Amino acid sequence: MNFFVEQWPLITVAIAIILLLVLIMGFKLNTFIALIITAFTTALLLGMPLDKVVVTVETGMGGTLGHIALIFGLGAMLGKLLADGGGATRIANTLINRFGLKNIQWAVVIASFIIGIALFFEVGLVLLIPIVYTIAKETKLPALHLGIPMAAALSVTHGFLPPHPGPVLIAKEYGANLGEVLLYGFIVGVPVAIIAGPVFNKLAKKIAPTAFTKEGDISSLGKNVHFKLEDTPGFGISTLTALFPVILMLMATIVKLIVGAQNITPGNGIKALYLLGDASTAMLLSIIFAIFTMGLGRKRPMKDVMQSVTDAIYPIGMMLLIIGAGGAFKQVLIDGGVGKHVETLFTHSDFSPIILAWLVAAVLRIALGSATVAAISTTGIIIPLLAASDVNVALVVLATGAGSVIASHVNDAGFWMFKEYFGLSVKETLLTWTLLETIISVTGLIFILLLSMFV
Structure with a gap:
């Protein structure tokens, strides 16, 4: 009985996860509604004062969206401008033409990685799959031969690199520097994409x-904008547009690391660079840049360019609500004492916060399906541990992201998208897509642990 009482916070988390599963999978409730119900129920089970429950839920939702909505919204706009302006098509086709048939997988990985930085996973998938199918027919290669490298690169950028919602969200909650997350995310993400893409492809066959x-069957993708290559912007300007926010954030981060190492007092020039490299500023400047490079500079009317910007927001409305609801659930776990309880359990242990963050996110991902919901729920448990640890917080962000992409299966929309687009059976999807996601997660953790020895 004492054990039951002592471990009640963890038992409550288990009940909350089961409830969330039942609401989403059993009752087919919308994820946002299911998360809000779960947040309220968890607060009551944890014995929170009744007059604090609504305040905690609102605080969690508002605090999460306050930072995320700006970067998330601007990121969606940048991706849409790149897609509608023909930049993404130019990047993909140029790389594929230059690499040739023999190295076509590498071309697909690099193109998908560059495009994946600017486009959210689902958008990148919808944009690249028709290109993959066209190339597969022209080269008489199986669609999946190119599909696995493409999915690997898109999934890596989705799990590890800002401005994707997961890494941005986790970094905000942990108080990590987004530029550092981006820098270390590249160091980890590039080898992981190679292993999960071209290398795994040989095993998958x-x-x-x-x-x-x-x-x-890609008919469900609907009407896709098709460009003649000569009607698209140049490769250089397309790539620069996609990577513009990354360049700004990395410049500021590298300067910040040098300033910190040399104990230099930042002057106004350095502070101005920090402002330019802040994620929100970098994304805003990137949008302005893309309006010209992918719009006005291509003689597209401003009305059409702004329509692309508007269209970018409609698909992410529900995702923003889901992220906000996840933030509410996270806040309930913290205010309800779950985080403190976990902190007490691990305070005197040698268990690395990096491994724990990955493990918790992995369990939640397998149970809940959504990588974003798994990531934000993990933060509520891990945050209290960070104060008592000297671990690099940016690496904990990446570990949480790595855990949150593991073993995508039947409760994840990505699983069914991949299955249908490539015409696979459930078993074949498990042996390709699910295994691919697991390789990304596990190899990601290995590289993060190796990196932790040096930073």
Whole structure:
């Protein structure tokens, strides 16, 4: 009985996860509504004062969206401008033409990685799959031969690199510098994308050979803008537009690291660079830049360019609400004492916050399906541990992101998208997509742990 009382915070978390699963999978409730119900129920189970429950939920939702909405919204706009202006098409086709048939997988990985930085996972998938199918037909290669490298690169950028919602969200909650997350995310993400893409592709052909004979159905992607290559912007300007926010953030981060190492007092010039490299400023400047490079400079009317900006926001409205609800659930876990309880359990242990963050996120991802919900729920448990640890917080962000992409299966929308687009059976999808996501997660953790020895 004492054990039951002592461990009630953790038992409550288990009940909350089961409740969330039942609401989403059993009752088919919208994820946002299910998360809000779970947040309120968890608050009551943890014995929070009744007059504090609503305040905690509102604080969690507002605090999370206050920072996220700006970067998330601007990121969606940048991706849409790149897609509608033909920049993404130019990047993909140029790299594929230059690498040739023999190295086409590498071309797909690099193109998807660059495009994946600017475009959210689902948008990148919808944009790149028709290109992959066209190239597959022209080269007489199986669609999945190119699909695995593409999915690997998109998934890595989604899990590790700002301005994607997961890394931005986790960094905000942990108080990590986004530029550092981006820098370390590149160091980890590049080898992970190679291992999960071209390297894993060879194994996938052996364990699921029938998957490489299938013809998928991309009719559900609807009307796609098709560009003649000569009607698209140049490769250089397209790549610069996609990477513009990354360049600004990395410049500021590198300067910040040098200033810190040399104990230099930042002057106004350095502070101005910090402002330019802040994620919100970098994204805003990137939008202004893209309006010209992907719009006005291409003789597109301002009305059409602004329509792209407007269209970018509609698909992310519900995602913003889900992220906000996840923030509410996270705040309930913290204010309800779950975080403190976990901190007490691990204060005198040698258990690394990096491994714990990955483990918690992985368990939640397998149970809940959503990488974003798994990531934000993890933060409520891990945050109290960070104060008592000297671990690099940016690496804990990446570890949480790595854990949150593991083992995508039947409760994840990405699983079904991949299955349908490539015409696979459930078994074939588990042997390709699910295994691919697991490789990203596990190899990501290994590289993060290796990096932690040096930073």
